[in-house]
Amino acid sequence: MKKEPVSDKLFKALIYAFCIVVLILTGFPLLFLLFNSFKSLPEYMMNIWQPPKKLFFGNYKQVFAPTFLRYFINSLIVSVSGVSLVILVSSLMAFVFAKFNFRVTKGIFFLVIAGMMIPIHTTLIPIYSMSINVGVYDTLFGLIGPYVSFNIPVSVFIMTQFFKEMPKELDEAAMIDGGSLFLIYRKIVMPLSGPAVSTVGVYSFLTMWNEFVYALVMIDTRSKKTLSLGIRDFYGFQTINIPAVLTAILVGSLPVLTFYFLAQDRVINGLTQGALKG
Amino acid sequence: MVPTKRRATNHKEILFVVAALVPGLLFYGVYNLYGIVMTFQYSTLDWTGISQNTGFVGLSNYLKLFKDPMMGVAVKNNLILMITSIGIQLPFALLLALALNSAIKGTKFFRTIFFLPMLFSTVATGIMWQLFFDPMFGILAYVMQQVGLGNYVIGFLADVRTAMPSVLFVICWQFIPFYMIILKAGLTNISTELYEAATIDGANRWQAFWKITLPLMGPTLRTSAVMSMVGSLKYFDLVYIMTGGGPSGATELMATYMYKKGFVEFGMGYASAIAGLMFIICFIFACVFLYVTRVREAH
Structure with missing residues (x-):
């Protein structure tokens, strides 16, 4: 099988990088909703951008x-x-x-x-x-x-x-x-x-x-x-x-x-x- | 006796046709047709919407409209939205469609996530992005602080300079996935043999894109452009939810201005004139589009 030329690999890497940036932009709001729905208000104020440390169902x-x-x-x-x-x-x-x-x-x-x-x-x-x-x-x-x-x-x-x-x-x-x-x-x-x-x-x-x-x-x-x-x-x-x-x-x-x-x-x-x- | 029998079936057929059309036509006639006729009738009245007092003022609402500086601002913002829609949404959507059409792995997964913004209601999207743009707790402020730009954090939606770009960003976020899918469908229809032939002839990717992809995507791109044009002329929801047209008219659109005039300031006659103008503008755009596609089809 022919080996992929370097330029092709580079091109693919570029596409992946682009896709991952867009993935974050489009996927992150859903994760944001999911994570924060399990945080209490005090925890949210302390920690907005990370997963909840303790599950809260209130x-x-x-x-x-x-x-x-x-x-x-x-x-x-x-x-x-x-x-x-x-x-x-x-x-x-x-x-x-x-x-x-x-x-x-x-x-x-x-x-x-x-x-x-x-x-x-x-x-x-x-x-x-x-x-x-x-x-x-x-x-x-x-x-x-x-x-x-x-x-x-x-x-x-x-x-x-x-x-x-x-x-x-x-x-x-x-x-x-x-x-x-x-x-x-x-x-x-x-x-x-x-x-x-x-x-x-x-x-x-x-x-x-x-x-x-x-x-x-x-x-x-x-x-x-x-x-x-x-x-x-x-x-x-x-x-x-x-x-x-x-x-x-x-x-x-x-x-x-x-x-x-x-x-x-x-x-x-x-x-x-x-x-x-x- | 044959003719009578024929007539009988015809009679039954006509009865069926009428019965099948009437329910739909009732809805359509009452809300769409009567609605648009009444919009134009109201637009000739001086009417608050509450009182029974209405005065016929002819076209003076329209004359007022052309002199209203805020209407000018609204039309200008609609045009900015239109240019952004075509100039940013479509190229970006095409890039995404090309990425999804390329030989990388996981395109199905990427597509699943990329389409998510289309599924949230505008209210949900608006509230979420209001939170993200918040100068105290928003992610934009957070990221800017992390990279040492903390001094530049402002109330992005409350500042005259940044409100419109912020809202435009969210509109792009919401609609790019939609155009991505439409353009991706267009790309799928281009035969791979064309690209293979081009490669054999020594064309590189760049040349293949300009000589094959773009020309063959012409019709799809044109349809998308018209859709985003008409869409941006009647846009309302997200702007109303995020900024309400403010600060001081920075994000005012024709539709938000109409809402404000009609339902906040109770100038139903004047608001109807704005609605009437919107209808005329959209109608002209749609006719031009129909004409252009017909002419193209004829060739």
Whole structure:
């Protein structure tokens, strides 16, 4: 076997060095959260940057108190129902757009896709005042509406593309057997759409779980706040007790992190695909 | 009887089409379409958002906007953010993508960790970096003290000179991993045979990068550039959390200024004008992008 030339070795060493610097920059915050979540406040003040000398669980006790759990549950309610609605509503629309080529459906398709160009902040004020008028201001229900609608354009786009690439023979066969359109959608198209559903699901879950501006404007009562707002409040009340805040951040990020470490490719794919189209 | 039967199925089909489209269109129509129309309507009002009193003022909110020095600062900061996004995020992301695409060991592990910043919520990221930039307890201050630069430690987010660079750094930290993945996907599509052929012809790495990699990455880089452009025009969260647009407007963006005018100072009409302008700017950028890609595809 040919020996590697020195210049190649040097080049590789350079890449490794670069990667290790970036590794520290990107990996260190997670370690920082993990280490400090096990420190008491006095220990944190003495020793910020090293692993804990003694494991302390007080922060976790504080975070798993009713108030914080409430935030967690609220985020879960909003995200899970929001994602389910996005998938249901967008897949139905996409099914129509992929299957029919009427002038009307085509027009509606472009109208919906154009929504990807509307920055969400530009409709903040009307949605806020509309929610007050309709009486859904300061309710979790009021948050789900905008969360769903802002994910519709991207989701419809991704799913329509996916449905169009499905072999036509499948549903033609079902048509001959006398299946209704809804049956084809439910029994043939949806069961085969795992990849598209997972892309849409991951992307919209992450945007909803981490969303901030709309929650900030639309929610007022403490017991209705989502995780993002809750953590920020917690930081406001606890500026002194930093380890508790860091624990709250870590616990709030756990669902996403766990899912990421279990199904990395899916998460990366979902996030980049969703944003790429959006 | 055949035609009637056909009509019956058609009828059913149309019913299905309507039923399948209506729920989605309801959401989309109420929040997105009605929302944007109302933004423009509000932008012609003198309205606090609280009282029922609204007065039609035509385009005077927009005229005020063009004379508002703070709006100028905000637009300038959005442009700085845009230039940083394209000038720093993309090259750095390309370097990372190239590193992950190279023959070194452990690329899978590196990728796993490199992507982490994308997974934290903006609130989490903002609070963490606020702590890291803290002049008393932050890691930046700590490192500077260790290397003998302790005298230069300041409240990085509270100083007019350092607030914007600090925030820009965090935005880069948050988004570089994202572009890294997109560019890495582009690199994977370049056939290795091209590089092998180039090596046989005596090209070195540097030449291969400029003659093969960069030209073939053109479309991916262009898409990424547009995404970061539009993204930087509507940016809000991190800046709001870390500095709230301060100190004295040093990090003010269009979106943070809109929030301030609308929800802090209760000038909903004026804030709507800012939102309307943001929409128009983003819309123009998106149209230019569509036009450019269409023209390219046509060739």
